Amino acid sequence: MDKGQILAKFSSDPNRYYKVELFEKEGFKRKSCSKCGRYFWVLNDGQNLCPDHIENSYSFIGDPPTRKRFDYTQAWKEVESFFVDNGHKSVSRYPVVCRWRDDLYFTIASIVDFQRVMGSKVVFEFPANPLVVPQTCLRFKDIENVGVTGRHFSSFCMIGQHSIPNSQGYWKDKCVELDFRLLTDKFGINKEEIVFVEDVWAGGGSFGSSLEYFVRGLELGNAVFTEFQGDLENYSVLDQKIIDMGAGLERFAWITMGTPTAYDCCFGPITKHMIEKIGIDSDSDIISKYFRAIAKTLSESSDISIARKSAALAVGIDNVKMDKIISPLEGIYLIADHLRTLIFAISDGALPSNVGGGYNLRMLLRRTLATMDRFGWNFDLDDLIDLHVDYLKSTYRELEETRKDVKTIVRIEKDRYKESRVRMTNISNMLKSQNKKLSVDDLIRLYESDGYNA
Ligand SMILES: [Zn+2]
Structure with a gap:
């Protein structure tokens, strides 16, 4: 299964996979990046470049686009109260040592908290629906970038917003609307600054379309609509669709503070x-x-x-x-x-x-x-x-x-x-x-x- 192929397929039917009520209501336009062709949704009709290729990339450093300033701790309090006020249960983080999964040593994403492997199938156990969790995640893939790029961490807090669509939970329209209101109402980001990029996420035998959201070139979150199991040629709709929105708390703090690096506002x-x-x-x-x-x-x-x-x-x-x-x-x-x-x-x-x-x-x-x-x-x-x-x-x-x-x-x-x-010095000298x-x-x-x- 090739991610590019699935993305091409999903992007060829944007009404089915990407268009949410919010885009209609607010007047978001669908554009194709003039440099790389990626599809994205934006309010500003004149913007022809995707977040990877815009000119004012990272211009929030020294000039944050928000009316309010929140450090790491405050940023979580803001996010948490927003989701709780909107019917979510705030759940404590799960351990970073992922003992409930044989295939993972560390917890690498908030959705992992709720995944249980049953034979060849992954099933989800949600302690509440919908919920939000400040999940500490450990990742060592980009370790040489840590400290150097201003934004890479060996561990970070993934804001996990999760929902199963049913009488209590919701599906993509409400998910994207909440994320948009979190950025605009709670963090005071001008809606013209927000860009949603069409993407796809596949893993653990399931996949779905996703909307990554960016402000001034910084990816703040990715709302994944996990909907299918199998591969591109042969897939079926999951019994249980899942909203899997993960956002980097460190980046939420950073964009409001405008410090030179995310490290300056996240380590107290x-x-x-x-x-x-x-x-x-x-x-x-x-x-x-x-x-x-x-x-x-x-x-x-x-x-x-x-x-x-x-x-x-x-x-x-x-x-x-x-x-x-x-x-x-x-x-x-x-x-x-x-x-x-x-x-x-x-x-x-x-x-x-x-x-x-x-x-x-x-x-x-x-x-x-x-x-x-x-x-x-x-x-x-x-x-x-x-x-x-x-x-x-x-x-x-x-x-x-x-x-x-x-x-x-x-x-x-x-x-x-x-x-x-x-000991090393002794061996070397010898x-x-x-x-x-x-x-x-x-x-x-x-x-x-x-x-x-x-
Ligand atoms: Zn581009």
């Missing part, structure tokens, strides 16, 4: 604490320009080091400024991100190890410590964990109970890292003295046993 006081401690010469004008530029260069080249260099070049930041301002900031963002992920994972019972998901956690901590070593920083990890937990606990009360355990595990891992660094080079097998052995990441 922790980044400021670190910046003050090491005393970076932070020129907010340069920083804002740089992170607006990297959003663009990253869409042109997915190679992060190329995107980084092009962004610096585009805004005239020389190597000295990169080393003095941007690189340390990237380090701070990485540390803040990785520690937050470790807090959630360890609180939910995962441990750093050499296998499976535990290995991801070990890597996170070692990347954190290696970053501190590289810059010669001496942050007290207990302090940083406290700052995170104090900030997060108004949304996630349960983190208070595991605060001490997290500190203990992190301390043990830190000691192991130090020991392994000593091999050098014997005039030997490390073979591939040696490296693999070291990598697996010690998390070698020099």
Whole structure:
């Protein structure tokens, strides 16, 4: 099954798959991007480019399009009260360690909370209908982008809006109307700023059309209308259709705050604490320009080091400024991100190890410590964990109970890292003295046993 083929099929019948009542009521026009051909819906008749190709991409940095400012914690309170006021039950997050699914180690999306695999079939168990959930999700695919792009995280909060259409729940018309009103009424975003892009989502043996919504080039959410099972040639309508809307809470906060990166408004006081401690010469004008530029260069080249260099070049930041301002900031963002992920994972019972998901956690901590070593920083990890937990606990009360355990595990891992660094140095010196080079097998052995990441 090819996603492009399904998208082409769905887009060839937009009235059936994409046109919702809201578009009719508000006067949204359907357009095809003059650069890439993608179909999208927008109020401004003059807009001919999709969100990936618009000129004012990421112009919310330094100039947010909202009347209100909400940091991460406040943004969730706003989202939650909106959906509760509109008949949804607010459900607590599920663990980030996905014990109810054999095929996943970590929870990667809010819909996973409610999926139960029965043989070859996935069935849904909803504790309420409709519902909203602030689901912490862990994803390690773009780990090298974390801290660097301004928007990638190793864990993030997916706002999950889920509904089964029946006497209580709803289908796509109401879903898109709610999402639109959340952006306009609650967040104060001008409706002319909102663009819906036609897309398709397939996974877990089911698929459906979806509408991704963007503001100034930033994807805020994706409303998936899960409707079919099977493949393109041979599919049937699901017994139970599902609304699967997932939105990034970090991005909701970011677009209202207009900070240079999403990290600046989502980690509470922790980044400021670190910046003050090491005393970076932070020129907010340069920083804002740089992170607006990297959003663009990253869409042109997915190679992060190329995107980084092009962004610096585009805004005239020389190597000295990169080393003095941007690189340390990237380090701070990485540390803040990785520690937050470790807090959630360890609180939910995962441990750093050499296998499976535990290995991801070990890597996170070692990347954190290696970053501190590289810059010669001496942050007290207990302090940083406290700052995170104090900030997060108004949304996630349960983190208070595991605060001490997290500190203990992190301390043990830190000691192991130090020991392994000593051991690695000894092995390396010994091999050098014997005039030997490390073979591939040696490296693999070291990598697996010690998390070698020099
Ligand atoms: Zn386009």
